[in-house]
Amino acid sequence: MKSKASNEEGGSYVKYLGIASVITVFAFWVVASEDGLGWFPRIKFPPPTEVFTAITVLQEKLLVDAGVTVGRVIFGMVVGTALGLGVGLLMSFSKPIMAFLNPIIESMRPVPVIAMIPFFLMWLGIAESGKLLLVTLGVFTIIVVSTIEAIRNVPRIYVNAAKTLGATKRVIHWRILLPAITPAMIGPLRVAMALTFTLVVAAEFMGAQAGIGYRILEARRLFNPQVIFLGIVELGILASLFDYFLRKIMGYITRWSGRTK
Amino acid sequence: MVRSANGSAADSTRPRVQLKDATVRFKTQSGEITALHEVNLEILENEFICLMGPSGCGKTTALNVIAGFQALTSGQALLDGNPIEGADASRAVVFQSDAVFPWMTVAQNVAFGPTSQNRPKQEIDRLVKEFLSLTDMQGFADSWPMQLSGGMRKRVDIARAYASQPEVLLMDEPFGNLDFILKETLQGSLRDLWANVGGTIVFVTHDIEEAIFLGDRIVVMTPRPGKIAKIIPIDFGKVRADDIRTSPEFIAIRRGIRELMTETGALA
Ligand SMILES: Nc1ncnc2c1ncn2[C@@H]1O[C@H](COP(=O)(O)OP(=O)(O)OP(=O)(O)O)[C@@H](O)[C@H]1O
Numbered sequence: 001m002k003s004k005a006s007n008e009e010g011g012s013y014v015k016y017l018g019i020a021s022v023i024t025v026f027a028f029w030v031v032a033s034e035d036g037l038g039w040f041p042r043i044k045f046p047p048p049t050e051v052f053t054a055i056t057v058l059q060e061k062l063l064v065d066a067g068v069t070v071g072r073v074i075f076g077m078v079v080g081t082a083l084g085l086g087v088g089l090l091m092s093f094s095k096p097i098m099a100f101l102n103p104i105i106e107s108m109r110p111v112p113v114i115a116m117i118p119f120f121l122m123w124l125g126i127a128e129s130g131k132l133l134l135v136t137l138g139v140f141t142i143i144v145v146s147t148i149e150a151i152r153n154v155p156r157i158y159v160n161a162a163k164t165l166g167a168t169k170r171v172i173h174w175r176i177l178l179p180a181i182t183p184a185m186i187g188p189l190r191v192a193m194a195l196t197f198t199l200v201v202a203a204e205f206m207g208a209q210a211g212i213g214y215r216i217l218e219a220r221r222l223f224n225p226q227v228i229f230l231g232i233v234e235l236g237i238l239a240s241l242f243d244y245f246l247r248k249i250m251g252y253i254t255r256w257s258g259r260t261k
Numbered sequence: 262m263v264r265s266a267n268g269s270a271a272d273s274t275r276p277r278v279q280l281k282d283a284t285v286r287f288k289t290q291s292g293e294i295t296a297l298h299e300v301n302l303e304i305l306e307n308e309f310i311c312l313m314g315p316s317g318c319g320k321t322t323a324l325n326v327i328a329g330f331q332a333l334t335s336g337q338a339l340l341d342g343n344p345i346e347g348a349d350a351s352r353a354v355v356f357q358s359d360a361v362f363p364w365m366t367v368a369q370n371v372a373f374g375p376t377s378q379n380r381p382k383q384e385i386d387r388l389v390k391e392f393l394s395l396t397d398m399q400g401f402a403d404s405w406p407m408q409l410s411g412g413m414r415k416r417v418d419i420a421r422a423y424a425s426q427p428e429v430l431l432m433d434e435p436f437g438n439l440d441f442i443l444k445e446t447l448q449g450s451l452r453d454l455w456a457n458v459g460g461t462i463v464f465v466t467h468d469i470e471e472a473i474f475l476g477d478r479i480v481v482m483t484p485r486p487g488k489i490a491k492i493i494p495i496d497f498g499k500v501r502a503d504d505i506r507t508s509p510e511f512i513a514i515r516r517g518i519r520e521l522m523t524e525t526g527a528l529a
């Protein structure tokens with residue numbers, strides 16, 4: 001796990017490539033906007049200076065919006081993942097529960113969760129519960145299916161060994177199946193995380209009183225392209241930060257597996 | 262496993278496991294396969310018994326029957342006189358392939374049995390310490406299994422099975438894919454461990470030497486359909502040194518088993 005030889009072929013410059021790519025994009029932004037060569041009008045492509053001014057104008061609204069959006073994302077991730085893992089484990093362990101729940105989940109799964117936004121609005125208005133339910137549902141459907149599939153791939157020998165050592169079903173759930181699937185869950189969790197941002201912003205477009213999505217839509221109405229840009233940049237930074245921490249956390253949880261970083 | 266204070270278990274002739282006319286048939290696309298055919302066997306308490314025979318003769322099937330993973334087509338499988346139904350903590354298994362839980366440290370693996378059986382914390386700690394040192398793994402308590410070699414993982418597997426204190430310990434070719442030096446070392450430590458701690462061990466192997474070195478009795482099976490060809494008692498005493506492997510008696514027993522296997526058609 002600690003050996004760097006296998007992961008860092010290509011030498012030390014590789015880790016600077018990430019920084020280089022960010023700089024490239026930023027440079028393009030400066031050059032193409034009216035700050036630079038002015039390829040695009042500021043109305044459609046606000047230059048960095050204006051976006052930075054927007055930060056000073058919005059001030060604490062910026063933080064409030066980010067906080068509200070992040071709160072919804074975290075809620076959706078935590079509750080959706082917990083429910084997805086729980087129901088997935090339950091379904092994998094009990095044939096009757098599987099037989100009963102599988103048709104429901106399988107028929108819901110192909111429906112894009114975004115298509116349900118108007119339905120949620122109808123029932124819950126623009127109340128917070130509607131948005132939270134939406135993201136949670138989105139995360140849940142990804143995690144529950146991934147959990148079931150991951151459990152199918154857990155070598156039977158671990159469960160058998162646990163049984164002969166006196167493990168009850170509960171112990172097999174918590175101490176065998178759950179840890180055994182964690183490496184396989186990293187991908188689905190990252191997908192779910194990205195989806196969570198999409199869903200939260202979509203929900204905020206449909207009706208909200210705060211949040212980055214709400215701010216972006218309001219900025220469009222008020223004709224403030226620099227705020228729209230600011231919102232996009234904010235989302236980009238937050239989403240990659242969250243993905244980074246998710247990978248760190250999962251990397252720690254699966255440190256036993258020796259997977260390449 | 263019955264363990265007395267000084268670690269030496271009293272010998273007894275009480276049957277622990279009994280197979281009575283045990284028959285297992287598998288239905289496959291190409292018809293029925295008889296894996297075990299009317300096997301009758303009594304495994305005594307505190308006995309180290311080896312099950313040996315050619316590949317495909319039904320050794321794993323027999324072990325799975327005793328473990329409770331495989332139901333009999335006909336006949337009876339009894340543990341202490343009671344029918345065996347499903348797997349539980351009375352029979353621990355060391356599987357041929359690696360079954361050490363990679364997400365637990367070595368110590369957590371060894372503690373898994375007693376922890377699952379809700380033993381008191383102090384007893385768990387004592388068991389872990391005891392069996393890690395008996396398997397010579399005490400320096401690796403906090404290592405992850407992936408940081409160990411295959412032979413070390415096998416020792417963890419054995420320590421884990423022992424620490425669970427089963428009535429019967431079932432081992433399915435545990436040293437099957439190790440090199441012969443490591444194999445002989447582990448055979449030595451297993452026999453020593455058993456001599457110290459006691460217990461009933463059913464050890465499956467297709468290695469004649471391994472069976473003679475380890476077993477108090479060797480059950481030689483015929484090629485499919487698996488039947489018992491002969492049960493051979495081995496008299497090398499409780500504690501066995503490595504040099505018995507080259508002794509004339511050892512070689513004579515070896516020759517005898519080879520002849521027996523030639524007669525049954527296992528050896529051409
Ligand atoms: N689940 C199963 N379904 C069908 N046939 C099976 C099954 N398990 C075992 N068999 C058959 O039963 C016979 C005995 O198998 P078993 O695994 O007990 O052999 P073995 O003595 O352990 O062999 P080896 O030394 O190669 O491990 C084999 O012919 C095998 O093909």
Ligand SMILES: [Mg+2]
Pocket residue numbers: 320321322433
């Ligand atoms: Mg086998």
